[in-house]
Amino acid sequence: MSSATHKRYEPQAIEDRRQAAWRERDAFRTPSLAEDQPHLYIKPSAPFTSGNIHIGHVRSYSIGDAYARFRRARGEAVLFAFGFDAFGLPAELGAIAGGESPSDWVSRCAAHMTGQLERLGFSFDWERSFLSSDAIMYRWSQWLFLVLLDAGLIYRGTGTVDWCENCQTTLASIQVEPGGTCWRCHGPVRLIELPQWYLRISAYLEENDRRLDELAASGIWDEVALASQQIVLGRLDGVEVDLRSGDGAELSVFTPHADALPDARFVLMSPRHPDADSWACDPAVHEQLEQLRSGGWERSSREAETIPVIDTGRALLGFDESPLPVLVSPLVDSRFGPTVVLGTPTRDRSDEVIARRLGIDFPEAAAAGGSAGPTGAVPLDGRSDEHAAGASSATAPQSRPAVRYRAFDFTISRQRSWGTPIPIVYCEKCGTVPVPREQLPVLLPLDIRPTGTGNPLAELEEFVQTTCPDCDGPARRETDTLDCHFDALWLWIPACVPAEARGESLEDMLLLPDLRHWLPSERLVAGSDSGNFVFDQRIVTKALRDLGPLAFLADGEPFAGCLFHEMVVSGGRKMSKHLGNVVDPDELVERYGADTVRLAVLYAARPQKSLNWSDSAVLHCHRFLTQVWEYSHAKLAEAPSEGDAGTRVSEAGGEDEQIRDKTEHLRAKLSEWCENGVRRITADMESLETHSAVRNVMRLFERIKGFEKRVIERQGELGAANSDALIEALTVLAQVLGPFAPHLAEELWIAFGNDEHGAQTPWPGVSFQVPA
Ligand SMILES: [Zn+2]
Ligand SMILES: [Zn+2]
Numbered sequence: 001m002s003s004a005t006h007k008r009y010e011p012q013a014i015e016d017r018r019q020a021a022w023r024e025r026d027a028f029r030t031p032s033l034a035e036d037q038p039h040l041y042i043k044p045s046a047p048f049t050s051g052n053i054h055i056g057h058v059r060s061y062s063i064g065d066a067y068a069r070f071r072r073a074r075g076e077a078v079l080f081a082f083g084f085d086a087f088g089l090p091a092e093l094g095a096i097a098g099g100e101s102p103s104d105w106v107s108r109c110a111a112h113m114t115g116q117l118e119r120l121g122f123s124f125d126w127e128r129s130f131l132s133s134d135a136i137m138y139r140w141s142q143w144l145f146l147v148l149l150d151a152g153l154i155y156r157g158t159g160t161v162d163w164c165e166n167c168q169t170t171l172a173s174i175q176v177e178p179g180g181t182c183w184r185c186h187g188p189v190r191l192i193e194l195p196q197w198y199l200r201i202s203a204y205l206e207e208n209d210r211r212l213d214e215l216a217a218s219g220i221w222d223e224v225a226l227a228s229q230q231i232v233l234g235r236l237d238g239v240e241v242d243l244r245s246g247d248g249a250e251l252s253v254f255t256p257h258a259d260a261l262p263d264a265r266f267v268l269m270s271p272r273h274p275d276a277d278s279w280a281c282d283p284a285v286h287e288q289l290e291q292l293r294s295g296g297w298e299r300s301s302r303e304a305e306t307i308p309v310i311d312t313g314r315a316l317l318g319f320d321e322s323p324l325p326v327l328v329s330p331l332v333d334s335r336f337g338p339t340v341v342l343g344t345p346t347r348d349r350s351d352e353v354i355a356r357r358l359g360i361d362f363p364e365a366a367a368a369g370g371s372a373g374p375t376g377a378v379p380l381d382g383r384s385d386e387h388a389a390g391a392s393s394a395t396a397p398q399s400r401p402a403v404r405y406r407a408f409d410f411t412i413s414r415q416r417s418w419g420t421p422i423p424i425v426y427c428e429k430c431g432t433v434p435v436p437r438e439q440l441p442v443l444l445p446l447d448i449r450p451t452g453t454g455n456p457l458a459e460l461e462e463f464v465q466t467t468c469p470d471c472d473g474p475a476r477r478e479t480d481t482l483d484c485h486f487d488a489l490w491l492w493i494p495a496c497v498p499a500e501a502r503g504e505s506l507e508d509m510l511l512l513p514d515l516r517h518w519l520p521s522e523r524l525v526a527g528s529d530s531g532n533f534v535f536d537q538r539i540v541t542k543a544l545r546d547l548g549p550l551a552f553l554a555d556g557e558p559f560a561g562c563l564f565h566e567m568v569v570s571g572g573r574k575m576s577k578h579l580g581n582v583v584d585p586d587e588l589v590e591r592y593g594a595d596t597v598r599l600a601v602l603y604a605a606r607p608q609k610s611l612n613w614s615d616s617a618v619l620h621c622h623r624f625l626t627q628v629w630e631y632s633h634a635k636l637a638e639a640p641s642e643g644d645a646g647t648r649v650s651e652a653g654g655e656d657e658q659i660r661d662k663t664e665h666l667r668a669k670l671s672e673w674c675e676n677g678v679r680r681i682t683a684d685m686e687s688l689e690t691h692s693a694v695r696n697v698m699r700l701f702e703r704i705k706g707f708e709k710r711v712i713e714r715q716g717e718l719g720a721a722n723s724d725a726l727i728e729a730l731t732v733l734a735q736v737l738g739p740f741a742p743h744l745a746e747e748l749w750i751a752f753g754n755d756e757h758g759a760q761t762p763w764p765g766v767s768f769q770v771p772a
Contacts, residue, residue: 007633009626011593011743018743019121027759028123030498031077033517039077040522042068043559044124045530046085046491049109049131051094053116055568055575055583056527059601059611062740063565063690064525065122066602069739070685072123073763079518081128081495083137084110088484089172091133092418092450102418103446106133116586120594121743123759128495132487133418136502139441140490141420141482143506144540146434153203153543156432159196159411160294162189167453170194170415184452193294197413197422197480204539204556205405209233211538211555220523220561222688224608228531228564229538234406236336239399243267243316243324251275251316251326254404255342261399262319264342265355265362267326268309272338279326280312289328304350307331311358319397325360336404407535412486417448417457419481427468427475436469440506442477455479488533489540492521492558510549520553523561523688530564563688565607572612583613595741596622602690602740603698624698625744628737631705632730632748639723663711667725673703674732678764681736690740697736704729727752735764 022028031039044064047057068080086106094109095102110131117124130137148154162171164182170192175183182189212229215221238256245251253267269276271292280289288310307329315323324342331350332341345355345362355362413422421442423435435442445463448456457463458479468475494502496518497509509515524534542556550556567574570581588597596618604617677700684693704726711722718726734748738761749761 007630007637009629009744011595011625012590014747015119015121015594015743018746019118021746021756022121022123022759025757028080028125030079030081030125030128033513034077035517037077038075039079039517040071041079041496041518041520042071043492043495043521043524043526044080044082045524045526046082046132046488047113048088048090049084049086049106049113050090051109051112053113053120053585055585055601055613057117058120058585058597059568060525060527060565061117061120061122062598062601063563063607063688065598065742066690066693066739067523067525067685067688068123069742069760070763072758072760073735073738073766075762075766078759079125079128079495080123081125083130083132083491083494084113085484085488085491086110086131086133087138087419087481087487089174089416089418092416095418096450096452099449101447101449103133106131119589120585120598123742125495127499128497130494130499130502132484132491133444135441135443137494138420138444138487140494140506141487142423142435142440142442143437144490145482145486146423146437146440147547147549148199148540148543149434151543151547153200154412155198155200156195157198157409157411158193158293159198160191161194161196161415163192164189169453169455172414191294194415196411197482198409199412199486199536200409201407201536201539202405202409204542205233205407206403207542207556208535208538209235209403209405211557214555215557215562218561222563222608224528224564224566225524225531225534225562228528229535232407232531232535234337236404236406238402238404240402241342241397241399243318243397245314245316245326246323249278249314251279251340253316253340253342254336254402255344256404257342257344257347258399260344260347261342263344263346263362264318264324265345265351265360266343266358267316267324267340268332268343268351268354269312269326269328269340270332270336270338271328271330272333273340275340276328279314280310280328282313285310285312292328292330304331304353305357309354309357325358327354327358329354333408335406337406337408339404341404412483413480414483415455415458415479416481417444417450417455419484420444420487421457421463422478422480422482424478425466425468425475426478427471427473429473430468430470430475433468433470433475437506439469444481457481485533485536489537492524492537493519515550516552519550520558520560523563524559525563525565525688528564528566534559534562563607566605566610568601568611568613570613575613581613588618592618592622593625593743595625595744599625599694599740603694604691606691607688624701625741628701628733629744629748632734633751635708635723635726635730636751638718639727640720662715663719663722666707666710666714667722670704670707670725670729673700673707674729674764677703678732678736682763685739694740697733697740700733700736704733732764735761738763 042064045060068078072078091102091106095105098105132138145154162176164171164187166185166187167182171182171189176189177183180189181187216226236256238254239258240252240254242250242252269279271289276289280286292308292310310328312326312328314326316326318324332339343351343354345352421444423440423442425433425435427433445460450456464476464479466475466477496514497512501509501512537558541550541553541558544550545553545556573579575582585597599621600617603621605611677696680696681693684696708726711718731752734745738745746756746761750756
């Protein structure tokens with residue numbers, strides 16, 4: 001190869017050139033609504049404004065971007081945009097460390113992370129990106145809070161929080177050191193009881209459960225995503241029986257062990273069960289219950305060996321009329337939800353431990369048999385395989401099939417200053433008053449500088465003092481803010497709305513045709529730790545369907561499909577600064593280029609598998625792209641120009657025809673390889689098997705090189721027809737490489753004499769109308 005025809009692969013120059021061209025032609029702008037064009041919304045995860053894009057982000061967005069580019073390459077209109085999850089503790093801690101305001105911290109982080117993502121060439125519609133901490137955005141949280149409050153799906157309850165007396169502040173669990181001390185002052189942390197706002201997800205657990213079969217049947221919810229929903233739900237199948245006490249009181253009791261009812265030895269009740277107070281009515285017992293509820297146990301072990309158990313001193317009549325003592329313990333909650341269950345020591349190890357602790361007799365022999373049944377852990381599918389069996393003797397109470405869920409209502413409020421203000425005021429005369437919707441947003445003061453002590457928002461009198469919307473009298477604002485988990489409940493919606501419409505009222509925005517056009521999202525691509533977010537988004541979508549705003553989503557599902565990918569690990573361990581095994585994407589991009597890094601994270605593992613980082617995948621992919629680049633340019637340079645080919649045919653037509661005949665079967669084979677390759681890669685991408693798709697692209701390149709080798713073996717040179725066929729095959733290769741290594745692919749596409757346009761090199765067999 002002469003130096004004139006040798007074109008070095010210089011990713012930095014190529015990527016700069018392509019990214020400038022994409023910006024110039026506004027390549028990733030969300031297409032305007034056209035119902036007759038196939039269209040879809042691909043939802044990437046919403047990154048925390050943590051400061052840096054890490055290699056896990058690169059994996060996540062490389063999968064999502066490959067999918068977005070694949071669908072665009074087939075002529076479909078794609079919405080691909082996200083908002084930063086900008087509120088919450090990481091930003092607060094970052095701001096404390098940097099001695100700046102959280103709002104400055106998140107703006108800086110978001111700008112830096114955006115730059116990193118742009119350098120990687122991800123095809124997000126940046127015009128639609130946003131920070132969840134922008135006032136115009138967090139009014140979504142406030143609006144949602146009011147709507148759900150109105151519907152009775154948000155309520156005020158009491159919860160326990162970690163509290164540091166020195167710092168006069170509540171602590172998140174990650175701020176409590178392993179020994180139970182404060183991260184800041186290392187003083188002791190204790191639990192205190194505080195009024196909290198709760199989200200009533202219990203209202204939609206049953207439907208979230210029921211819809212899982214439909215999601216599974218859709219074929220576009222992958223196994224990891226489905227399993228996550230079952231795990232969060234925590235469904236347990238069993239039976240319910242009505243038991244009576246000697247004094248006539250009645251209680252419905254659940255058990256997953258339908259076939260072992262007579263083995264029950266006690267009844268275990270959650271302290272959150274609505275009847276707990278009436279069963280723990282003895283004053284001394286009631287005091288214990290109150291203590292338990294105020295949370296003294298939470299810092300201690302949650303194991304059956306040490307968890308508090310209160311004996312109410314009362315009993316229910318069991319299956320052979322023998323008494324079953326009624327006990328109260330939070331052990332029930334984590335396993336069955338806030339319910340009441342039969343204690344069956346022969347079937348359940350925790351029950352066995354409780355029985356021994358309380359000196360309750362049970363038949364030992366059966367226990368040793370260790371028969372199946374949940375002992376805290378449930379099978380991956382979240383269901384017990386024992387289905388309801390009305391196994392009861394003639395004298396025993398009748399049982400009926402029943403289901404319990406471990407998932408339950410959770411708190412959505414935090415005693416922190418960097419969060420969405422809760423639109424509630426407290427008036428001495430009127431009590432708790434919601435801020436009217438037309439007065440939203442309740443603005444968060446931006447000059448707050450958290451220090452780790454106190455609650456800066458509660459100390460800011462100009463925020464706290466307000467007037468009551470009902471009576472105009474003096475009132476105080478709620479100084480708790482919403483947990484950023486609550487922001488996540490709507491974070492998937494605003495990308496569907498054009499940026500210029502964001503100033504409109506939420507009611508107007510919800511009526512825009514855009515939401516109906518793009519929702520539900522065709523695919524969520526997110527990390528496998530997103531199960532809780534998705535579960536709660538599915539709950540709230542159902543609530544908003546029933547309340548009207550999302551009535552057009554009949555099944556109440558925000559995501560038609562869902563892909564959860566696993567993490568990137570190193571040496572089998574989670575990457576962390578502490579272990580010194582962190583991979584810096586910026587360094588990799590600088591050294592090898594964005595295309596190589598993107599290709600490598602896709603090549604190295606199936607999305608559903610952990611990606612154990614090794615540089616060999618990067619080196620392999622870099623070698624591959626270098627070869628594709630240099631080989632393609634070499635073949636282009638060697639190819640006879642059209643004029644030359646014409647001259648040759650007219651001068652020595654007969655001889656050339658013969659040469660053509662000798663290699664015709666090879667050309668046929670090549671075109672068959674291309675067709676098969678495209679078919680496989682298309683199928684891979686339809687099912688988001690990006691890892692298999694990349695491998696099939698690599699195989700296709702080997703086939704193409706093999707074709708040239710065979711032709712040369714046969715006749716010593718390529719000849720015009722074979723050269724044409726080779727270039728054609730390399731063009732197909734560039735097209736199928738487009739979703740994975742988009743910069744290099746488009747440069748080759750152009751080098752082969754095609755026009756650049758739109759978002760993407762077209763998929764083989766797809767022709768686009770080039771806009772005038
Ligand atoms: Zn402290
Ligand atoms: Zn009032």
